Amino acid sequence: MNIALFGYGKMGKMIEQIALKRGHKIVAKIDLDTPHLDSKNIDVAIDFSIPTAAFDNISTCLTNGIPVISGTTGWLDRYDEAMELCKTQQGAFIYASNFSLGVNIFFELNAYLANMMKNLEQYEVSMEEIHHTQKLDAPSGTAISLAEDIIQRSSYESWNEEKTGEQVIPITSLREAEVPGTHTVKYQSQVDSISIKHRAHNREGFALGAVIAAEWILGKKGVFSMKDVLNLG
Numbered sequence: 428m429n430i431a432l433f434g435y436g437k438m439g440k441m442i443e444q445i446a447l448k449r450g451h452k453i454v455a456k457i458d459l460d461t462p463h464l465d466s467k468n469i470d471v472a473i474d475f476s477i478p479t480a481a482f483d484n485i486s487t488c489l490t491n492g493i494p495v496i497s498g499t500t501g502w503l504d505r506y507d508e509a510m511e512l513c514k515t516q517q518g519a520f521i522y523a524s525n526f527s528l529g530v531n532i533f534f535e536l537n538a539y540l541a542n543m544m545k546n547l548e549q550y551e552v553s554m555e556e557i558h559h560t561q562k563l564d565a566p567s568g569t570a571i572s573l574a575e576d577i578i579q580r581s582s583y584e585s586w587n588e589e590k591t592g593e594q595v596i597p598i599t600s601l602r603e604a605e606v607p608g609t610h611t612v613k614y615q616s617q618v619d620s621i622s623i624k625h626r627a628h629n630r631e632g633f634a635l636g637a638v639i640a641a642e643w644i645l646g647k648k649g650v651f652s653m654k655d656v657l658n659l660g
Contacts, residue, residue: 552577
C-alpha cells in the first residue's frame with residue numbers, strides 16, 4: 428500500500444523502515460506544513476507529528492478520503508471533533524496513545540487489575556512514566572490512558588502530577604536520555620504492594636503497531652482503536 432507520513436522524526440523514520448520491509452511504499456513525507464495531498468496516490472496516512480499539527484493533519488486526510496492512523500499525543504482536546512469529522516466524511520480513523528502491541532496488552536492487564544482492586548480500599552494506586560528527554564508532553568498519553576482506565580473502574584475521580592486529594596491518581600513523569608518508554612502502575616498498602624510494568628526496549632514496537640493498524644484499516648469505515656485491530660474485545 429501507499430503510505431503518507433505526517434511527521435518525519437525518529438518515529439517517522441522507524442515507521443518508514445518497517446513499512447518498506449513489509450512491502451509498502453512511502454509516497455509522501457510531511458514534516459511541518461501540510462501541502463495539498465494527491466489522495467489518489469495515497470492508501471493510508473500515518474501521523475506521528477506534533478500536538479499543534481495533529482488535528483489539521485487528521486482533518487486534511489479525512490476530508491480527502493484518506494484513512495488515517497494517529498499516534499500523536501497532546502491534542503486530545505479536539506478528539507471529539509476528529510471523531511465527528513470522520514463520521515461526517517464517512518472516513519476511517521484510529522487514534523492510539525501507544526501502538527505497541529505489548530502496551531495494548533498492558534492496557535488490558537491494567538484494566539483487569541483495576542477491576543480486582545476496586546473494592547480493596549486499603550491500597551492506594553500511583554503511576555510512574557519515564558521517557559526520553561525529547562518527549563514534548565508530560566504525563567505521556569499512555570500514562571493518561573492507563574489512569575483513565577483505572578478511574579472508569581474505581582472510586583478515583585482524576586489524575587494529577589501531584590497528589591492533591593484522596594480520589595486522585597498521582598503520576599510521576601521522569602525524562603531521561605534514550606529511554607523509549609517505561610510505565611509502572613503500583614498499588615500499595617501498609618502491608619504489601621503490587622506492581623505491573625511495561626518497558627519498551629526500542630521504538631520498533633510502536634512503529635510496527637502503527638503499520639499493522641494501517642494495514643488493518645484499509646477498506647473500513649469508522650472510528651476504531653487498537654482493541655479493534657488486535658481483537659481484544
